Amino acid sequence: MVKEEKKRPAVRFKGFEDDWEQRKFGEIADYKKGPFGSSLKKEIFVPEGPATVKIYEQQNAINKDWHLSRYFITSEYANRLSNFKTHAGDIIVSCAGTIGEIYELPKDSEPGIINQALMRVRVNKTLVTNDLYKILFENMIGEFSEKRSNGSAIKNIPPLADLKPMATYIPSKDEQGCVGNFFGNLDHLITLHQRKLDQVKTMKKYFLQNMFPSEGETVPKIRFKGFTGDWEQRKFGEIADYKKGPFGSALKKDLFVPEGSDTVKIYEQQNAINKDWHLARYFITSEYASRLSGFETHAGDIIVSCAGTIGEIYELPKDAEPGIINQALMRVRVNETLVIKDLYKILFANMIGAFSEKMSNGSAIKNIPPFADLKPMITLIPSRDEQVCVANFFVNLEARITLHQRKVDQLQTLKKFMLQNLFV
Missing domain, CATH: 3.90.220.20 (DNA methylase specificity domains)
Structure with a gap:
């Protein structure tokens, strides 16, 4: 028996029942x-x-x-x-x-x-x-x-x-009107939130350019009230410790085991890129992990992707489980006597941006300098109190970006669902 072709969508507006x-x-x-x-x-x-x-x-x-x-x-x-x-x-x-x-x-x-x-x-x-x-x-x-x-x-x-x-x-002309209006309104909402997202991103770019000293300067163009002193010159090698993941041969697939009570997870670039420590594909035994203790990472460490989408930065939160970084990650441990982590992440991202622009003729492709070049690189840091003000400002700005991005993603998901279900 030939199956009758479906002529009605799964979801319809009230009052419409005819076949399309x-x-x-x-x-x-x-x-x-x-x-x-x-x-x-x-x-x-x-x-x-x-x-x-x-x-x-x-x-x-x-x-x-x-x-x-x-x-x-x-x-x-x-x-x-x-x-x-x-x-x-x-x-x-x-x-x-x-x-x-x-x-x-x-x-x-x-x-x-x-x-x-x-x-x-x-x-x-x-x-x-x-x-x-x-x-x-x-x-x-x-x-x-x-x-x-x-x-x-x-x-x-x-x-x-x-x-x-x-x-x-x-469908009928009346139903066409309902469907068309629905998606017109949905697209308008997506455009609205995308515009807000773009505006906040533009604002962030502006403040990154003006709330940090320009090349050859020791103070930024824009400062919070009450701060007047010069920013202090420091090397990236002074303000943090850096560790690249082990050679690929140290983490070959035949060493991986199923997750269990006596295993340790492998952190990969996907954790840094997606800002999510839960993502886990590979595990090694605790005994083998002890041999790679120099590559251990835990809550509070910053991991940086060095392959795929390069230069993505992620701080492992308090509840993150310990693990071993793979060859596509770099672990950063900040010297918090000199700089707070939230400010360090901005300084590091700015450094990658400036370095990448020089290395790739203005391309958007990110590059991370080799340790021999990175550690002696100069950056400027303000007093502790000013660090907190600057970092909090950008943390709040980032939260707004995340909020608008989430809204855009939710609306895009809704649109995708309705496109699949409001049509035959």
């Missing part, structure tokens, strides 16, 4: 890929003027901003490319760079010509609303990409010959 209708993507919208690159060569571009037409590029779709403009052509030449014209209400989709980004041109957007890296979509509004179409299209891209790239996050858009006959399900 099967349609092809070729029925619910018209698609147009941009012209061949030879039609929009650089020598054809002209300065912006009263008789020019803008070229829409993938940056407009990716950044969700129609104002972005780099290239223009004459109105006369644009007439020859009228099939590739786009205007308010059209949906443009990036087909190069960050593929699959979708953007509906708003009412106040100016007409233009799409380039070869865009696809224009005009929705058949007698069948489906723009808002619902965008969700259906995103879902289709997600499923198609997952099949084509073995679960990778890289998006792919099917060729038009494959896209147009693809089936999708759409």
